[in-house]
Amino acid sequence: MAWLTGWTYRKKVTITGQSGAGTNYQVLFKVGETSGATGEDFDLEGNSTSFPTGKDVGGDLRFTAADGTTLLDFWVEKITGTTPNILAYIWVEVSADLGSNQDIYCYYGNAGASDYSDGDDTFVFYSGFDGGSIDTAKWNTALQVGTWSISAGRLKGTDASTFRLPSKNPVLSGMSTWAIEWIGEGSTNYAVAVCSKVDNTGLFTSGYHTLATIPLDLIYIYNEGAGNSGGAYNYLTNTKYKAKQFYDGTNLEFKVYLEDGETLASEYSIADGTPPANNYIAPRATGGITYWEDLFVRKYLATEPTYSSTNSEESLQLVELSDTINLSDASNYPEAILADTITISDSLINDIAHYATKIIRLDSTNMLIVTDTDPAEI
Incomplete structure (x- = not known):
């Protein structure tokens, strides 16, 4: 088996596939710095020379296909814990067909490695809201309603009435199933809200609208303007929540978690086997100030491919001096x-x-x- 040049250690990672997953499916791995990391799928035994230290910090990690050398895109969503027991949440886009079980490799141990974490390359659509202004290649500010800006690495929307910001392109085009994930925070009316399958203006009555309301403490799902509600929970103002919208071809489901992304606050779903024909997405809210961060679209199945197992660590102890x-x-x-x-x-x-x-x-x-x-x- 070929070895990725420059890296000293690797582990073979096996993924349990699911029928229909196809190629380029994004799989989440929980990778520990050492065996002391809580909640890990597998760990790197303390041999990473620069383990991820934060969001979008890839350190010296690389993931490859089963051939050992073809690089796979990945993005570090977040870390928990402190060194030497950091746990990194890492999304990897697997190029092989995950309709069946597949192997990939995780490489580490390269002091000269550059950072390879990249949300744009990993997901169908990604917006981290970094920088000082809205990325107009991703968001159509010409059709925005309300006042929008970037504030401390988050998208900020504010207006006394309904406001929305449609995507520049139809990011859901060609997707019969999907997942949209983001972190949201609201000051008065909305905790988290995003429209999907809407037209290029982001009008919520043209597609789906999933939201959690702070004053009503409910989840609402609108299907082309028709509202449905459930999933009672006491949402708090100025509090971050992790939101996930799923469509599996039959049901539209909306789940809201606490900021850790693990603790479920509430959920609600509606049946709809024929989704709207539009393919744009749009952050949307009504009144007050609402924030969005780390919004991404990925592939989705009701039963997803998942981490299965990891082989023992392999090492290649070579010294590169000269040719x-x-x-x-x-x-x-x-x-x-x-x-x-x-x-x-x-x-x-x-x-x-x-x-x-x-x-x-x-x-x-x-x-x-x-x-x-x-x-x-x-």
């Missing part, structure tokens, strides 16, 4: 290298062609191969 060996005399020890092509040269030895060499390497199956040249046979 050139300089020879001086027979008393020198050979250098360790990691390269596809080896050049042997030295200005002090005239008869370079008759110098004995010993090359020790691993083949494609990690078997040790020793190549020893004898000057008498050259």
